[in-house]
Structures are given as C-alpha cells and as structure tokens.
Amino acid sequence: MSAGHGLTQQEGLLAKGAVVPWQAGMDMRGWYPIFAQRDARTGEVSVCWRDLGQLPFSEPFFVNTLARQPHEERRVCHTPLAALGTFDDGLAPDAFIFHVSRCGSTLLTQLLATLPQCVVLSEPPVIDSLLRLHHDGMPAGDSIALLRQAMLALGQRRTGGETHCFIKFDCWHIHNLALLRQAFPDTPCLFLYREPQAVLASHQRQRGPQMIPGMLHPALLPLPAHQLAPGDHDGYAGVVLSSLLAAARPHAAAGQLQLINYNQLPDMAWDQLLPRLRITVTAGQLQAMRERGGVHAKYGTAFHGDAPPRTASGLPGMAAQLRAGYQALEDLRIGN
Template sequence: MEKMKHPLFNWIPIKLVENENEIYFEWIYLSDLTLTDPFFDDTIAKCRAHSYNSKRFKLVSTVENLIEWSNEIESVELKALIFHVSRCGSTMLSQSLASSDENVMISEAGIIDQILRSEAFDLQSKSVLLKAVISLLGQKRFSEQKNIILKLDAWSVFVASYLRKLFPKIPFALLYRNPAEVLRSHQKNSGMHMVPNIIPASVFDITQSELHELSLPQYRALVLEKYFKAFLYFYGKDNNVTLLNYNEGMKNVVEKFISFAKLQYSDEEIEIMLERLNSHSKNRNEVFCGDSYEGDAVLANLMNVNALHEKLNAVFVGDVV
C-alpha cells in the first residue's frame, strides 16, 4: 500500500511576514515543478498561475505550525552551503547542480534571507526556524532526490560563523572572481546589494557617514572589499571550507565543489551537469559566449580590493595544493 502523503506535500513556505505584533509565514503550492530555475523566485513566479495559488485567500501558518510540520514531512539531506561575491559564476554553478535529478538546489531563497536578517527572533529560535524552513524547502518530492544544496545571497557571508554553529559538519564553499570583472558587470546592471540603502548599509558594516561620502562606483568597490575580507576571515578560521575561483574555469569550479562536498554521482549525472555549462546561466536555451564587458573601464579605485583578491588567490593556490 502506498504511504499516505502529508496534506502539505508539495507546499513550501516562501515568505516571512512581520505585521505589527503578528508573525506568520505565507506558503505556496509547487505542484510538480522542480527548483531548477536560475533563482528560487523564478520558480515561485511560475507557481502563482496554479489554481491553488490564485485564490483570494493565501495559505499561512504560525511559526509553531511551520516547525511542527517540518518534523512530519520527509526531506532530503543538506549537503553543502555556497557563498559568493555575486557575478562570479554562482548562478552557473547552481544551474549545473540543479540539472541533476538527485539535487534539490535552493538558490537565493528570499525566505532564508528574511529569517537571517530578522530581529523578531532570538538566536535559538532563529536556528530552529532556519532548519525547519530548509527542511521544508528540501522535502523529498521525487524518488531520485538525495541532496539539498543551498546557495545563499552574497551578503550572507557576514553570518557564515553563525551558520557554521548551526551546521557544524556541512561543507561551506566560497566562490569568488576577479574584482574588476565583478564590478564591470554591476556597472552594466547593478544587483540590489550594489545600490545603497536597498540592503541596509549596516549589513556590510558601512556607516552612514561613509555612505554619504561615497560615489556609487566607490560604494560597489567597498561592498566587494567587505565580501573579500569576510571570505579571508572565514577561510582562516574554519576547517570545512573551500575556495572556488571563477577565473580557473567553471568546469574546475563544479568538479572541485562536487569533490569537496563528497557528493556521489554517476558518470551520466556528471556529464549532464558539465553539459549545462555550455549554456547561459540564466537561459539554458542560449549558448554562453563569455562576458561582453571586458573592455569597459572600472569607475572606482580598486587598489584595496585588488590587494584582497591577491590574498585570496594566494590562499586558493594553497587550498588546491
């Protein structure tokens, strides 16, 4: 007899709502969709057309409900966390991993960032809640699924030490890239963390007085400095972390990540993941022909961030050896 599925099978929490004295979670029905889009929110946008999600009323739950239900639904095992500096191949890495049916690839889920930055919970409550949400996002919906891999937002590196306490045995990977290339990409099309005040400056340990003195290009360079400093700091204190360098080639990035995280795949699965590298990270129907901004001038002084990049490269060489 087939095991009866939980009433919330295929439902996942997607949003933390803090409304005056109320705290609750909004849920959405995934139907048969898998988390294979470049970003978590891309999949959620597709879900909204489903009849369950287009009703006038939304499914919501309390914190207590969510934690209770997370213990009732079967999930696959969390295997690795990916941190990155943005525009450094993280989407390509996550898309490569998502192409395997064995992986549940959670790529920059807003709900995780909301919980990490929320001030509504003490650390113990936040830790229980984060584990519950990750478990629900990684519920075992298909028989092939074995691994949860979590790619965080770039600024999550500033809470890497907290996440290490939460997941003491999980491999952490730090993906980075030549700073001029990262910043040229943001000059073309800025990410939200590279525009002042969308993400509070305090998240990056940037003061309001500093903020008022910086041009936009200088602000972007300073944010990148903060990322590189956080990478160097965390790598220096942690024993279960590796560096991944976009400039060594994405094939090397994928293979090193799989080896470091001790993930086991068939030759066929590996071939599928590497084949994904031939297409654009955000559109698998478009062939990737390289970045188109190599000749653009960087509009900020890169002396500090280049020095940090050189230190990371030196550490990376030792990490590979």
C-alpha cells in the same frame, strides 16, 4: 526596521495567489516557505508559503521558479511559525554556497540542478527574511532553530529519488555565516569569488540589489564608514565588494570555507566537488552537466564571455584598491 525596503516589497509580490486558510495539522508537503514577517500591530510572526506541487527548481533562482508557475495554479497559505517544524524528514544540506555575486555561483548551482538526485535552492528569500527578524531582535536560539526548520522544509523530497541538497545564499549572507553554520554545524561551506574588476563591471551593466543603497536591511550588509558622492553607485559597489571579501577571509583562514575561484569553473564541479561530496553520477548525467556548463548560467544562451567594462568607468583603479582582499583569498586557496 520599521520602513520596508526593496526586498520586502518584492516578497509581497510573491504572495499573490488564491489564499488557502491554514488549519492545525494541515499537510504542507509540496508547500514551500517564501518569507516570514512580523505583524506590526500584534507582534506575531507568520510564514507565507506557496504550493509548488511537483514544479522542479530548475531555474537560476528560487524566485524564477515561483514566477514560472502559471498564475491560475498559484496558491498561498499564511501559517504560524510552528508550521516550519513539520519537515523533520527533509534533506539536510550537503553544502552551503556563499559568494561575492557575479562570480560563477549561479553556474555552479545550475550544474548541480541538472542532477535529478540533487535539490538545489538558489537564494530562497525565506532565509533573508528570517535573518532580518534575527537582527530586529529575535533571540539567537530561536533564529537558529527557525533557520534549521526552514532549510529542512526547503529540502523536501518530492520524487523519492532526491538524495542531496544544496542551498545558495545571497551574497551579503557571508556576514551571517557564523549564525547560519549553527543551524547545520557539520555542513561544508563553499565560497566563490572572482577578480574584482569583472565583478564590478557586471554590476555596472546590471546592478544587484546589494549594490543599491537602501535596498537591504542595514544589519545584513554592515559597511565601513565611507564618503561617496550622491549617486556614486560604482563607488558604493566597491565598498560592498570590499566588505564581502573581508568577511570571508577570517572564515577561510580558519578552514571554515572551501574557496573556489571563478576561473576554476566549470570543470572543478565534476572533477573535485562531486567526489568530495560523494555524489555519484552516470555518464549521461555528467554529459548533461558539461552541456549546461557551456551556456550562460542566468539566461541559458551560448556564453562567449563577459563584455569589457566601459573605458571611462574608473573601474580599473577601484579594482586595484580591492586587489589585496582578493589576493588574500587566492593565497589561502592556493596554499591549501
């Protein structure tokens, strides 16, 4: 893409801070890759890093942790791509988390983040930036190597007690699952989804970037041909959600995704997921997970359920058209 879209503009805001010049051999421990970008004039690709020191990833999203860092402590460094390859001792991901958005994926990551032995990265923007570079012409072999290096850099051990790592991708990254799996072929992949009307209603209240035309690199969110009236954001959200459900189905049918329905949370996190991933927790840690499961995943307030959709929204009819895609995943989940 030649023109910057909404997410690239957001990434620029993340690069605010005191600039630290990069030097070959520089110790990058405590630094985290934020995004990669290609210089329009020279064609060279660089990586922007932020020094987070010991700041834990306890917020619902990676960018929330960046925003929590005091302004006077923010340090930024721009490096060549080669700097990504200096974290061979980083934790390999124990699981990749894919999702359709507004379906409990943030709740799951927040439950895991209560465990001190787990490093949980929720939608780190460097992944999206590397995928954009891939779709703009970077050779597949280079893209896979860089994605692997970036994930190992994200999986840094900072306290010495970390033993497990989880990466939650943006919802549109399900369209790139085949490429992402090549970075870590043996890593289990989870896919969270939810009844379509509830997802659409949540986006009607507060739209995610994927539900606004033009916010994403078009290759990252391939959509079928559609004819919508200008400004029909609800209709566009329906097309996007349909594409996410459809993209997951063949991978799930091939046994490449563990399907998790929103209504299985939070209990399945400690009843099924932890044992499957061989994560042992103490009684105190389990209690902390249970307490976190009772509050809103994004806001930390008591959760009493979502508000119903607006009565004149037309969402029930739209959700009915998506029911087949949702039910196909349900049939696969229940049949396994």
